[in-house]
Amino acid sequence: MPATTSSAELFRHGLRLLLDKNIPAWVDLWADDGVMEFPFAPEGWPRRLEGKNAVADYMRSYPDHIDLHDFPELRIHQTAEPETIVVEMRGVGLVVRDGSPFDMTYIAVVTVEDGRITAYRDYWNPLAVLESDVAFAGSGQ
Incomplete structure (x- = not known):
């Protein structure tokens, strides 16, 4: 995406990449020092990720x-x-482990500078994940 892309356009592009399961391209939307935060993360899950890596x-x-x-x-x-x-937003799909429905609502505050995500605060509902018993990378589960 060009550096002149708006925050909204970049975010929509990122959602298409997630639907395509193209995680490397989604990560490439991030600034090297970008920060992702999960203020409502449950015990054992990360609350803050510092840097693109x-x-x-x-x-x-x-x-x-x-x-x-x-x-x-x-x-x-x-x-x-x-x-x-x-x-x-609302994301829907399946939990891979057992094929059960995945249906999550999110509120995110996203900042984009120079065409890259620099900050992403993800206010997702941890109860939905805990109830579905989804193990996820980085969760400590």
């Missing part, structure tokens, strides 16, 4: 655990800072 390590096996099919509900809100967006 940490994000890559965390996401590497995502498709082995969650088979994403769609983001049927996506709302992107611009903020007073053009590089920062607030995203409301």
Whole structure:
């Protein structure tokens, strides 16, 4: 994606990459010093990933655990800072381990600078994952 891409365009492109299970290309959207945070992460799961390499390590096996099919509900809100967006979304698919439905709602605050993600705070519901017994890379599970 060119450096002139808006935060919203870059985010939408990233969702397409996740649906395509192209984790390396998704990680390439990140700045080298980008930070991903999970403020509601349950015990034993990471709350903060510092740097592109940490994000890559965390996401590497995502498709082995969650088979994403769609983001049927996506709302992107611009903020007073053009590089920062607030995203409301729902991801649906299957839990790979047992084929059960995966249905998660998220709110994310994402900042993009110079065409790369520099900050991503992911406010996902940890109860949904704990109830479905999804083991995920980097979770300590």
